[in-house]
Amino acid sequence: MMITSALIERRPTLTQKEFIDEYLLPNKPVIVTEATADWTLWWNLQEWNSHFGHEPVQIYNNLFDLIDVDTLSSFIDKHTGDNREDNSLDAKPYVRWYTTMKDVDFVWADETFREIASFWHRPEFLPEDGYLLPFSGNSSLDPTLDLFPGKGLFISGKGACTSLHCDPWASDALLCQLHGTKIVELFSPCKAAALRLDLVVADGSAQQSVEQNAAYEPSNRDTLNPKEILFIPHGWYHSVFSETDSVSLTWNFVHQTTGRSYLGYLMSSESEKARDVLKFFLNPRSGIQ
Ligand SMILES: O=C(O)CCC(=O)C(=O)O
Numbered sequence: 281m282m283i284t285s286a287l288i289e290r291r292p293t294l295t296q297k298e299f300i301d302e303y304l305l306p307n308k309p310v311i312v313t314e315a316t317a318d319w320t321l322w323w324n325l326q327e328w329n330s331h332f333g334h335e336p337v338q339i340y341n342n343l344f345d346l347i348d349v350d351t352l353s354s355f356i357d358k359h360t361g362d363n364r365e366d367n368s369l370d371a372k373p374y375v376r377w378y379t380t381m382k383d384v385d386f387v388w389a390d391e392t393f394r395e396i397a398s399f400w401h402r403p404e405f406l407p408e409d410g411y412l413l414p415f416s417g418n419s420s421l422d423p424t425l426d427l428f429p430g431k432g433l434f435i436s437g438k439g440a441c442t443s444l445h446c447d448p449w450a451s452d453a454l455l456c457q458l459h460g461t462k463i464v465e466l467f468s469p470c471k472a473a474a475l476r477l478d479l480v481v482a483d484g485s486a487q488q489s490v491e492q493n494a495a496y497e498p499s500n501r502d503t504l505n506p507k508e509i510l511f512i513p514h515g516w517y518h519s520v521f522s523e524t525d526s527v528s529l530t531w532n533f534v535h536q537t538t539g540r541s542y543l544g545y546l547m548s549s550e551s552e553k554a555r556d557v558l559k560f561f562l563n564p565r566s567g568i569q
Pocket of ligand 1: 434441442447453455462518519520521528530
């Protein structure tokens with residue numbers, strides 16, 4: 281099949297105004313390459329293991345179904361590096377170690393994020409305030425400290441993937457690549473209907489038939505490298521393949537700039553499914569540390 285997908289636009293840095301006017305408002309993906317220049321979180325898997333290996337983490341399948349809870353060191357031993365247990369083509373387990381997203385006790389990553397807070401900072405292109413999700417009122421938010429929906433560490437072995445999906449809550453996302461490389465495919469919202477989405481989302485096996493059909497070619501296909509930040513706009517279906525063992529840091533948000541789509545989502549029956557998460561993040565204080 282001829283691949284004609286475009287690369288994702290890359291910018292070294294962006295001001296907040298440039299980010300809002302050129303990407304957030306027009307709902308367009310971008311990779312920012314130098315916004316993390318002074319972060320110091322470039323740990324390899326052994327370093328993550330030595331800092332947090334004893335911690336229990338959330339382990340998911342190729343989408344967002346929780347399949348296990350195990351220690352990080354056990355996951356790293358079994359599913360990464362040369363000792364990788366699983367060389368089959370089956371979906372490989374994936375650590376998606378989220379911080380608190382609803383009012384229940386769980387193996388959330390909150391404490392780990394507190395411990396790494398001094399090793400990174402809010403990318404300067406991202407607004408400090410004006411958030412609708414989490415609802416921040418007049419306060420500013422800091423992703424190193426405050427809770428955001430979908431905030432977490434994604435840790436995966438070579439060959440693991442996150443199958444085609446669209447992020448919930450009509451939210452935008454940042455995916456910051458800390459270690460290893462990932463191949464990212466993005467489908468613009470105008471392709472959504474053609475993807476027969478309910479089938480693809482409900483059953484990861486449909487992914488393959490989508491990939492084999494030229495009509496479903498991604499709008500963009502690119503490799504996300506260490507230190508780069510990918511902006512994934514709301515309504516864009518995407519899949520992500522770990523080309524190597526990988527560590528990423530991610531969070532979702534809705535800024536007032538995209539409030540109109542968010543309002544449409546809140547008024548739709550779709551938002552019913554996310555009632556617990558919305559309730560948690562719409563309480564002005566619950567996400568703010
Ligand atoms: O990095 C990944 O595997 C998945 C990232 C993603 O798709 C997301 O955060 O929505």
